[in-house]
Amino acid sequence: MPRPHYCNPTMFGTEDVVPAGALLMAEMGLGETGFSKDCDVGRNKQRLRTYACRIGADAVKIVKEQYPDLISTCYRVRAKIYKLPVEQPPS
Numbered sequence: 001m002p003r004p005h006y007c008n009p010t011m012f013g014t015e016d017v018v019p020a021g022a023l024l025m026a027e028m029g030l031g032e033t034g035f036s037k038d039c040d041v042g043r044n045k046q047r048l049r050t051y052a053c054r055i056g057a058d059a060v061k062i063v064k065e066q067y068p069d070l071i072s073t074c075y076r077v078r079a080k081i082y083k084l085p086v087e088q089p090p091s
Contacts, residue, residue: 007049007052007053007058008049009048009049009052009053009057009058009059009060009081010058010059010060010084011045011048011049011059011060011062012059012060012061012062013062014062014063014064014065016061018059018061018080018082018084019084019085020085021084021085022059022082022083022084022085023082023083023085024080024081024082025055025056025057025081025082025083026051026055026057026080026081027063027078027079027080027081028048028051028078028079028080028081029076029077029078029079030044030047030048030074030075030076030077031074031076031077032072032074032076036072036073036074037073039073039074039075040068040074040075041067041068041075043075044074044075044077045060045075045077048060048077048079048081051081052081055081056083057081057082057083058082058083058084059081059082059083059084060079060080060081060082061079061080061081061082062077062078062079063078063079063080064077064078065077065078
């Protein structure tokens with residue numbers, strides 16, 4: 001089920017650990033087509049967040065990233081999209 005319009009998934013970097021019990025919902029890659037534009041770091045991370053919200057996830061784990069360089073002006077990224085476990089209040 002999609003999350004509300006104010007959805008803001010947690011972003012985990014390449015060195016961060018996703019909490020135990022998180023459910024992997026999808027994997028996603030954003031790259032270069034040769035004619036890509038509007039693919040900077042901010043825009044591509046927003047695309048990851050938007051997709052996570054659309055599928056009802058609440059976390060994005062960056063698995064691999066390449067920043068713009070001489071080869072490409074795009075931020076290239078591979079990510080895993082998770083549903084985090086719900087913390088139960090202590091009884």
